[in-house]
Structures are given as C-alpha cells and as structure tokens.
Amino acid sequence: ETGVTQSPTHLIKTRGQQVTLRCSSQSGHNTVSWYQQALGQGPQFIFQYYREEENGRGNFPPRFSGLQFPNYSSELNVNALELDDSALYLCASSITGGDYGYTFGSGTRLTVV
Amino acid sequence: DAKTTQPTSMDCAEGRAANLPCNHSTISGNEYVYWYRQIHSQGPQYIIHGLKNNETNEMASLIITEDRKSSTLILPHATLRDTAVYYCIVRETDEKLTFGTGTRLTIIP
Numbered sequence: 001e002t003g004v005t006q007s008p009t010h011l012i013k014t015r016g017q018q019v020t021l022r023c024s025s026q027s028g029h030n031t032v033s034w035y036q037q038a039l040g041q042g043p044q045f046i047f048q049y050y051r052e053e054e055n056g057r058g059n060f061p062p063r064f065s066g067l068q069f070p071n072y073s074s075e076l077n078v079n080a081l082e083l084d085d086s087a088l089y090l091c092a093s094s095i096t097g098g099d100y101g102y103t104f105g106s107g108t109r110l111t112v113v
Numbered sequence: 114d115a116k117t118t119q120p121t122s123m124d125c126a127e128g129r130a131a132n133l134p135c136n137h138s139t140i141s142g143n144e145y146v147y148w149y150r151q152i153h154s155q156g157p158q159y160i161i162h163g164l165k166n167n168e169t170n171e172m173a174s175l176i177i178t179e180d181r182k183s184s185t186l187i188l189p190h191a192t193l194r195d196t197a198v199y200y201c202i203v204r205e206t207d208e209k210l211t212f213g214t215g216t217r218l219t220i221i222p
Contacts, residue, residue, distance in 0.1 A: 042115075045209040102157075
C-alpha cells in the first residue's frame with residue numbers, strides 16, 4: 001500500500017503571495033487533515049476534509065482554505081502569506097468511522113520571506 | 114489544548130526498555146490514547162493506540178491504568194533509531210489530533 005505523499009517538499013514564497021500545497025492520501029483512506037508545525041512545536045490542526053467537504057477546523061483564519069477531490073487527494077491553499085506562516089505543513093489521511101490511526105506525509109517546508 | 118502531560122525529555126541506554134509516561138487525568142470514556150513519534154524533520158509516525166486494555170504490536174506496548182488517567186509507552190529494546198519526540202494524544206473517534214510538546218527521547222549508545 002502507498003503512504004501519504006506531499007508536494008513540494010520545500011518552498012520559498014514572498015510575503016503577500018499565495019501558495020498551494022498538495023497531498024495524496026494513503027490507499028483506502030477517505031479523510032484528509034492538514035496540520036501546521038512551527039519550529040520546536042507540536043503540529044497544530046488546521047482542518048479536516050471528508051467527502052469533499054470541510055468537517056472540522058482549528059484556530060486558523062479564512063485565508064487558509066482547502067479542497068478534497070473525488071480520489072481523496074487534497075490541497076491546502078494559503079492566501080496573503082505572512083512571515084509567521086513559515087512552518088512544516090503536514091497532511092494526514094485516515095478512515096472515518098474507525099479508531100484507526102492517522103498516516104502522515106513527510107510534509108512541505110514553507111519559508112516566507 | 115492538549116489533554117496530556119508528558120516529561121519534556123528522557124534518556125535511555127541502547128538495548129534497554131524505554132518507558133515513556135503520560136498523564137491524561139481528564140480523559141473521557143470514549144477517548145482513545147494514541148502515541149506517535151516524530152523523527153527530526155519527518156512527519157509523525159503512528160506507534161500504537163488503546164482504549165482500556167493494554168496493547169502490544171511490533172513496535173511497542175501500551176499500558177493503560179485501570180482508571181485510564183495515565184498510560185506508559187514501552188519500547189522493549191531501544192535502538193539509536195528510536196531517538197525522536199514522542200507524543201501522547203487523547204482523541205475521540207473521527208476527531209482531530211491535539212498534539213502537546215511531547216517527550217524528547219534520546220537513546221544513549
């Protein structure tokens with residue numbers, strides 16, 4: 001079975017720009033979540049998608065948005081980038097309805113300059 | 114906010130059992146205890162989870178106290194590759210994972 005893959009692995013953007021990060025979920029998984037991890041901190045939940053709809057959101061502003069596609073892959077979009085958006089962005093997939101663990105990707109390292 | 118309390122750091126000698134404690138005194142009846150670890154600059158890796166009973170898999174054992182207010186993750190024979198940050202998380206089914214700051218485990222040769 002394939003795991004969770006994220007692209008790109010690294011990205012440098014300028015303050016004010018927009019960015020799109022991509023995630024392919026693990027085979028058989030129908031739910032995708034996104035997390036932001038600042039340096040030295042634990043991952044923080046951004047939002048979760050199930051059946052192509054957002055069904056849970058953390059304490060992040062609306063300029064953080066997402067999509068889930070019919071094949072369960074997902075995108076995270078961030079508009080009007082700020083310096084504090086510099087972080088490791090993690091995608092995790094799981095199966096809704098069970099007590100299974102999440103499978104995380106290796107993340108996208110975003111640097112905003 | 115995270116519902117768990119873990120020591121900030123621990124050391125363990127290579128080849129010995131590493132025992133990582135976690136307090137979750139406010140856990141409710143339908144919340145699971147999950148353990149993940151994160152090796153530098155990689156995504157968190159699932160280790161094990163449990164509800165009431167002790168659990169064991171190829172990576173580790175999870176011991177949950179009878180009152181469910183605390184648990185211990187046991188790595189039976191620690192290797193250098195087990196050096197990582199270990200996160201203990203309580204989670205309802207289908208709910209998000211709320212990470213704390215975890216325990217930084219260092220395996221000493």
